[in-house]
Amino acid sequence: MMVDPTLAEMGKNLNQAMKIFEDGQRPSEPDGERRRFSRSSIPGPLQRDGQDVASILQLVQNLMHEEEEDTPSHRRMQNVGEQGHMALLGHSLAAFISVLDKDRLRKLTTRIASDTTLWLSRLFRYENGSAYYHEDDREGLLKVCRLVINARYEDYTTEGFTALNSRQPVIYQSATCRPGLGQHLCCQLGLPLSSLCTVPCNTMFGSQHQMDVALLDKLIKEDMETGKLPLLLIANAGTPWAGHTDKLGRLKELCEQYGMWLHVNMPSLCLPQAASRSDSITLTLGPWLGLPAVPAVTLYRHDDPALTLAAGLTSSQPVEKLRALPLWLSLQYLGHDGIVEKIRHAAELSQQLLEKLKTLASIKTSVEDEVNSPVVVFRFSQETSAASSGGSMEGYFAGEREVIDTLNRWLGERLAQLVPASGVDVVELEEEGTCVRFSPLMTAAVLRTQCCDVDLLVEQLTELVPILSCTLRLRQDFREEVYRHSALSYIQDLSWPGLGAVRYEPRGEELDDGKRQQEVEKINSELLKKLGDLDADLIFSTGPEFGPEKDCIFIGMATEDLDVSELVDMIATLGRDLEESGRLLENMTEVVRKGIQEAELQLQKANEEKLMEEGVLRQIPLVGSVLNWFSPFQSTVKGRTFNLAAGSLDSTEPTYSMKAQTGVVASPETPTFSSKRLPGQRLFRRGGSDSHSETSSVGQAEDLSKEGVHSPSAPTPPCVLQPDEVTSEALERPQVPQGQEVNPLTSQVLAQPEAGQQEDGQMGTEERGMEKIQPEGQQTIEESQEDETGR
Template sequence: MKCSSCLLYSGQDVATILRLVHNLIHEEEDEEDKPSQNRMQNVGEHGQMALLGHSLAAYISMMDKEQLRKLTTRIQSDTTLWLCRLFRYENGSTCFHEDDRDGLVKVCRLVINARYEEYATEGYVVLNTRQPVIYQGASCRSGLGQHLCSQLGLPLSSLCTVPCNTLFGSQHQMDVALLEKLIKEDINAGKLPLLLIANAGTPGAGHTDKLGRLKELCDQYNLWLHVEGVNLATLALGQVTSSIMAATRSDSMTLTPGPWLGLPAVTAVTLYRHEDPALSLAAGLTSSHPVEKLRALPLWLSLQYLGHNGIVQKIKHATTLRCCLNMCLPCTLSSYVNCFSMLESYDVSKDVEDESDSPVVLFKFNQEGSTELAELVPTSGIDVVELEDEGTCIRFSPLLTAAVLGTREEDVESIVAKMTELIFVMSSTMSLREDFREETHKRSPSLRYINELAWPGLGVVRYEMQANRMDEDRKKQEQEKINTELLKKLQDLDTDILFSTGPEFATEQGCIFVGMVADDVDVSDLVDTIAALGRDIEESGKLLQNMTEVVRKGILEAELQLQKANEEKLMEEGMLRQLPVVGSVLNWFSPIQSSIKGRTFSLAAGSLDSTEATYSTKAQADRPSLQDTPISSSKKLPGKIVPAFHSQSLW
């Protein structure tokens, strides 16, 4: 059922509309004729409570205003109290928002209103007196600072990115000493340090900034400290590290309980501390509209369904999964995120002309490994990240994915097992890439090696035709046909090697992409097979072309012979015998033996021959031989003997 581009004049029943929605959801799967590989969220009963909350919010919004105000106030106050107790944030207020960046935007507006007294009346003009500065670490999520400046109407010069520590401690933590130096420089330049964004779990590697020292620095220079990150979820556990516990002293922090607890379509929450409710209202952190407070209803229902123990158990389960993988693999570790590279390095000088291209090769191999693992273990939740110092890594962050995908310890064991196999195949493929390249060059010019750095496999080749008298357009078409047929023959081989046309982003088309291989593959034999199959296809094509030409000439000659035979027949038999009725009567009264012989076309000889020899041979084969004539056997009858005799004696 297809969706019409025009709204129907008459309405449709509910069943029809639901069927339409179902078809739209599965439309992509039907077109590709295969099930979707996208990860589907595991919606349990606690998730169903969140979905129910959205329906209830729409229903409750139609209640009487006074009744609605009381109900929404109760829902928001309960949710605020529970979240502050769960995450150890005393005397906090809450702001519920769909976009997890909106809470920080509103916090920035709050700080601007608090630091610029005339901002409420004069607006952005007062910012010209002292330009505000927002500080963020280099490991913050991409585009966050630009989004803040865009929403607040600030120039990008108001954003200061602080490099990470490269000498002491983690290379993904903000350099505190350098931050203090930058703050002093901005103060001396007449600027106003406004707010600092710190991480309790960087988006890439999950590292936590030195929140305790950052808080002391913010207090010293009157900066607002905002903290965000996945590691804030561990504040709900019984035992919390001191580095994470320092986040409870921040001025605000953003929580994302939806991914942590596996709750679909649940809002993010920003906890903050501020004593002036008027400024909070002006910044949009609070609202006087009861309907907006209903955003907390899905989370309110879910938290009640899970309870304190259920919430803690889900977060604890995610940290246990991280520990299980940590015990099996040497990883680049943070508090609660595993980052590792399936292929950290290899000798690129043999494989690429420019060693600067080596990150591309490593990225594609790790990306392919991540995709393969995601398909083999759909509930793993792993993905690829690009870290500044470590390069391309595969990230496993169960706090963000375990509750959503339903990851279990058995899945982690499967990840390790599948990863071990993939690393073996990927390593052997990388080591054989140069051999494949050299062997291909030896078969030149029949085989051409294509340098596709972005292909995570053994290599890419193209069979080249040897025809010299053919024009370029026709040669290109014939070569494309040969490579297409060659790919089909290679795919039909009984082998574990994957042959394909390559990805859509490939720089050259009409090539054969050879996938990953094990170390027991004989690269020389593989290249010989590709070249031999290509030659067979090209030679069979030439044979077909020659045969086509022979048949064409034979047909022309046959037409001439047929025309000549018709003329001879007319001269021999006369005109009257060619008439339909008269000719039949004459042939009956006076039969005529025609001297015109039939013709047959021989594909092997490429010539027209007479059929006289064929029919004479056939006649001799059908004539009974005297020696082959059967002889009657003697029979014994009562009182009489009948001798045997030859059949020709009867004549």
């Protein structure tokens, strides 16, 4: 079969372009700096020389994936498949066909529009219908409203809006219709908002998402009594959010009774019989069949071509009919059986999930209509009558609805991350609240959802439901535990999907508001870092980025074995340690400053006394040197050392007179919170009572003691040397001069320390704190100074 070379070239270029876009291939450029500037989104001048197709497609590819080079993202262009290629080819062909001569163009466009209308009418059992193709799915309804106005007001064509003054038209819509739809119609038609009447749904009997037919009848009668004209009724065969269907049979009877036009929106294709019961319907075939950039279709029945032309449903321009070309190509590629199979597959996925959800506890599905809906809406719901382990839930669940909605929002987002092929999303319903929606008719064709994806979705849902239940139950326990600590403040944030939020409040009352806020921010920031470094399964964060609460610690989802009491105690203990360490640093700064001032005063006084003792002659440079040579004068001015632990100012004479350092003062251990846990057990986890006996507890304590874990309140026992060690060290110790003492407990010696004796000096230092040690070398230095003085 011969193919037009132009068409063959067009198909080749399209395949090349789709290959580049879907595979994400980029030619390697050695100059990274030039690539960075070439892909910039800043507009630039048009180049003088033209570029080839490959270069232009490469530019488009770089712009599409510009952000992914800087920050890797999992969002890639979805593979549209062969039927998607046909839809994209239709847009290229439409541009090519539009340049044909008028006769060939009129013949071709008439054939395309006729075939597409016939196929759709048979698919959806809409007999004797005409089709209008449009990009905006609201445009078809807008054209239908103009058609009805032209039909009901005979003088509208000549008199315009003044013809509506005789009887004001009224458009009725369901409360579950698309938000803003009625306002858009009134704005485009030039009608006042009083011409729009929103009909509530059933509140006492029947579904909560179906239009109240009895109330609609009453509203129509009231409008007719006031001289208004019921014009059109907008119903749903599958609501946009939950897929519920109105009672189209009774609504059709009501419309026939009052001479109204019945338009049905079918975003979810819930009722195959809806087409036969309506005067017009709007179909969105693109998401159903996985076809990109195909127009929506409005099927309608009307016999007057002049009125349809005046309403804009038909056009005398052949190019307008080319809108159906992408759909015409795609329908031929899929075939009748392929289209039915895609829709049936989506319905089977919905029924599969619905049946499995009925077996899950704490999962509630939406109200089911009398027809099978391809949309499944479910939410987590738990009976709150049972009290939590720590107390009653009464009072806390004043905001139960908000808490449940928050958890369901987290559940929907989490399922979308874990099973992206399922296409689940979060919807807000007026009655149920926040729910998770599974609409395979709108997503399965594009995401290629299979039965295994539904099984994986149920599996992940089964694992997440216990986490939601535990979190909901332990929120009250967490609140009560926080209230038991005066230094902690419980933050009520119903929009946080987790255990709750807490803030550590410093106990100092002398701080003003500004300094106190800085102290709160500093302590809670450091506390969050310390909690994040712990070996725990909980997630600690600063909460929502744009949340109302700041300087708080938000705790994530909880599990069944979480020990809430230990968690809150840990937060309070770490916060108290951070507060005390901060105050210790501030106090230490003040003490050091005062100590330096006192030392300067003492040194100044000592210098004055030295001057009095030495005399004036020793202050003269040459004379003083000669006098010091023949008669050395020992200075009595000593430095000062400041003891941070004792807060005392001492002389540096013992320090300078020591021969060697006999011990290092050990810094006290920072008190840390430790609980009795088995080896390998993570923080904040309750151990099983069956497996923990007294023997295991003792063994655990022994293990902890072997590892060197000490309780912060337990003092360090004194180190006592054995008799043989004391005897051996006494033999090695040189003779102690008379007048010096030796501590018999700590074995601190005044002699020169040996290698083994240094450990004793360290133990003595731990026992005596910051006490100064004078070795025996001091006596030797003093004797040598006396000899020099005598000479």
